[in-house]
Amino acid sequence: MDVPPAATSPRAKPAGTTTEDVADVQDARGWLAGARARLFAPVDVAPLAYFRIVLGAAMIWEVIRFFQHNWIWRYYIEPTFYFKYYGFTWIEPWSGAGMYTHFILLGVAAAGVMLGLYYRASAVAFFLGFTYLFLLDQTNYLNHFYLISLLGMLLVILPANRAWSLDILRRPRLASSTVPAWTVGLLRFQLAVPYFYGGLAKLNVDWLQGEPLRMWLAKASAGSPWEPLLTSETVVYAMSYGGMLFDLLIVPMLWWRHTRWWAVAWLASFHLINSQLFHIGIFPWLMLAATPVLLPSRYLRRAAAALRLARPRPNPDDLGRVVPSRIAGVSMAVLALFMVVQLLFPLRHYLYPGYSSWTEEGNRFAWHMRLRQKYAKATFYVTDGKTRQTWEVDPADYLTRRQRAKMPKRPDMILQFAHHLRDRWEAKGFEQVAVRADVVAALNGRDSRRLVDPQFDLATAERNLRPASWILPLEATPTADTVDTANLSAATR
Known part of the structure; x- marks a missing residue:
């Protein structure tokens, strides 16, 4: 008696499946297996260990600079109002001497990262501590602060303490000459x-x-x-x-x-x-110091040998894993x-x-x-909806010098400040409060022009991620060779 082919095949093809379909599935599985093998292949740990030291040292330097220049007071204690990031309005500064304590602990965490001492806890503390500072006030946004926050997050998951760290003195079996390739690649x-x-x-x-x-x-x-x-x-x-x-x-x-x-x-x-x-600031020095990470690892190994830094041996626990x-x-x-x-x-x-x-x-x-040199000055007008009485508001009465320099250039911060004024007037018992802003700005050598619609009631505008209809457009080409800043106060430059 003949046996059907399906019964003799250990992996019979589903009905309607062609040979090409099976080949495609096998190719996909093969590609994934190859990608997995490449991502988890052992590579030199040196770039991770080196960068851990670089970032930790750079952030110790940055913490010292904040103390030296009194930036802790100017950026985080002096303001009475903070411009919050969308979704993070719940973040508040520490009271009293709390901000100074925060920076001291941040420096300790950075030192732990640099030395590779209690590395994982130090990396978590550094990432959370620095990101907290980053999110406190949009006024202090810098691209390299954003980058440092991202790099701090990566250090939490990267095994950067497996070489040239104090942790391997406490736990010798932690030492290794290799890490998975994806860690260095990331x-x-x-x-x-x-x-x-x-x-x-x-x-x-x-x-x-x-x-x-x-x-x-x-x-x-x-x-x-x-x-x-x-x-x-x-x-x-x-x-x-x-x-x-x-x-x-x-x-x-x-x-x-x-x-x-x-x-x-x-x-x-x-x-x-x-x-x-x-x-x-610190950005060019950090990126310059990080350059060896982008080079083949052998250059770091040669430098380590010249400095007589010990080369970790392969970890037996990693062999054959x-x-x-x-x-x-x-x-x-x-x-x-x-x-x-x-x-x-x-x-x-x-x-x-x-x-x-x-x-x-x-x-x-x-x-x-x-990318831009932007001069701006803003005057706000608060109107009582019942009596129609209007007050002209100078941002200097509510914001620090640094905040006044940043806010008029950025419509999302203009909106936040308008909402702050609305809330203050409503707290005084006024109803149907309207807030309008007359903002004059000059971008990259253009003549001054209005940034937002001066007739729009910003008190009614919802803060969201959609395009704001009350921002006035700008022509794509410059209209003047020089900036007319005669009507802009020096404090906003």
Whole structure:
């Protein structure tokens, strides 16, 4: 008696399944298995350990700078009103000396990260402590603070204490010369993102016409022997286009061995010039110090050998270790999701109408670095809906100097302040309170013009992520060679 073919096959094809379908499934499984093998392959731990030391040391320096310059008082204690991020309005500053204590503990956590001492707890404390400061007030937003928060989050999950750390003195079996490839790849990816998107953001009409770099170079070189050179149109355009190409190309050039050392020289000169001309804080030094992470690991190993740093031996616990497919699959999915968010989130400003440097919609968290010089001044008018009595409000009565400099340039902060005024007047017993703002701004050398509709009642505007209809548009091309700032107070510049 003949036996049906299906009965003799251990893996019979479902009805209607073709040979091509089976081949496609097998190819997909093979690709996933290959990707998993590459992501979990052992690679040198040196980049992680080195970056742990760099970031920890940089943040100790930053904490010291906050104490030296009295920034803790100016940024977090002096204000009586804080501009909150959407979804994080519940975050409040510590009272009394709490903010100083917070910075001391943040420095301790950074030291723990740098030394690799109780590393995981130190990394968690640093990430939460720094991100808390970052979210307290939009006034203090800086792209490199956002980057540090992201890097702090990554350190929480990366095994960066498996070499050159005090933890391996406490727990010798923790030491290892290798880590899974995805850990180093993820760190390199995060360091590369600001470069590429910083260059992509420079592909706009102002930057390609030399603004605002033209104004910045004139200010930075005023009265110096370098002024004739730095204010020449040749240098302005060379630095504008050179900066754009640097951001777009520097990471691929570091990876390609034929251009690697040219790229290192370019990167070093770029960050050193930026640090001297524009005084942009810790960012150029951090990115310069992080450069070895983007290079092949052998260079760090050679440097470690020259410094006589011990090379960890392979950890017996790691030899032959097989990552369960379920854990590997979840890890790959989370890793892919994080990378997709990092790739797409900076592009959200394209979903908003208008020029993002003017409207500011989608501008934060997009790596829009040094793209605009914006002067602005705002006057607010509060009206009692019953009596129609109107009060002219000077923001100086409610905001610090730094807040007054930032708020008039950013419509979302203008709206928050308008709501704050509405709430204060309602607390006094007034009803149907209306708040309007007359905001004059000048962007990248253009003539001054109104940023928001002065007739719109901001008290009625809902704060959300949708495009704001009350922001007035801006023409795409400059209308003047110089900025008319005669009617703008120096405090807002």
